[in-house]
Amino acid sequence: MTTTREHRLVDTFVALTDTLVDDYDVVDLLQTLVDRAVEIFDAAAAGILLLNQDHELEVLASTSERSSFVGLLQLNAGDGPCIECFTTGEPVSAEDPAEMRRRWPVFAAASAEAGFSSVHAIPMRLRDTVLGSLNLFREDEGALSPDDALAAQALTDVATISILQQRTLEQASVTQAQLQRALDSRVVIEQAKGFIAHTHHVDMQAAFAMLRQHARANREPLVDVARAVTERRLTLS
DSSP states (O other): OOOOHHHHHHHHHHHHHTTOSSSOOHHHHHHHHHHHHHHHTTOSEEEEEEEOTTSOEEEEEESSHHHHHHHHHHHHHTOSHHHHHHHHTSOEEEOSHHHHHHHOHHHHHHHHHHTOOEEEEEEEEETTEEEEEEEEEESSOOOOOHHHHHHHHHHHHHHHHHHHTTOOGGGHHHHHHHHHHHHHHHHHHHHHHHHHHHHHTOOHHHHHHHHHHHHHHTTOOHHHHHHHHHTTSOOOO
C-alpha cells in the first residue's frame, strides 16, 4: 500500500512523541526530525541550529554535508535566515535567490553554490524560550503553503517539548546541561563519521547511516557507538 504524505506526517508525530520518556537520545531525536521533514515537505536538505551553554548556536543535526555547511557559514557570518529565525523566535522564509541576495548576501552566495533556491526556518520555541531553529532548504523556488508551515511548526514544537520535558523554566541550567551533552556528543559523532569514511571508503552520509544503524540495532546511544569506533573498540561491518 502506498504511503501517503499524511501517513508520513502522522508517523513522524508518533516517532517524536515516543521520545517523551525519562531517558532518550537528543541527537537521534533531532536527526529523526530533519530526516522526516525533508520527506514530508519536499525539501532537498534540512538542518538544526541549537543553542549551547555558552549561548552560541551550533549545527546539531543535518541531512547532508550541504545543509551542514550552509548552517556553519551562517554562524561564521553572523547572518542568515536561520539566525534571524532564532533571534526573533518567528518563522523566516526566502522564496527565491533574489530575495536571499537582498537580505543575506553571504548566505545567498553559499546557498546558490550548494544548489538551494529557497529556504524556510522554523523556530524551536516554547513560550519565550527559543532553543534553536529547524531549517528547510529547497532546490525549487516558492514558499511553504500555510498548511505545510503549520505542520512544520507543530513537528518542531513536539521536538522542543521533548527536549524541555519535565523541566521548568527555573531549571534552565539542567536543560542547558542536557543540550550541551548533546552538542558534545556531536563532536564525537563527527570524528567517528570521518574515521568510518576513511576506513570504509564511503562518504560522510553513508558513514553516519552506518553509525545510526548499528546504534539502533543494538539499542545503544549513538555517541557510545561513535566513541567505540574512534577508540577502535568497535569495527562496523
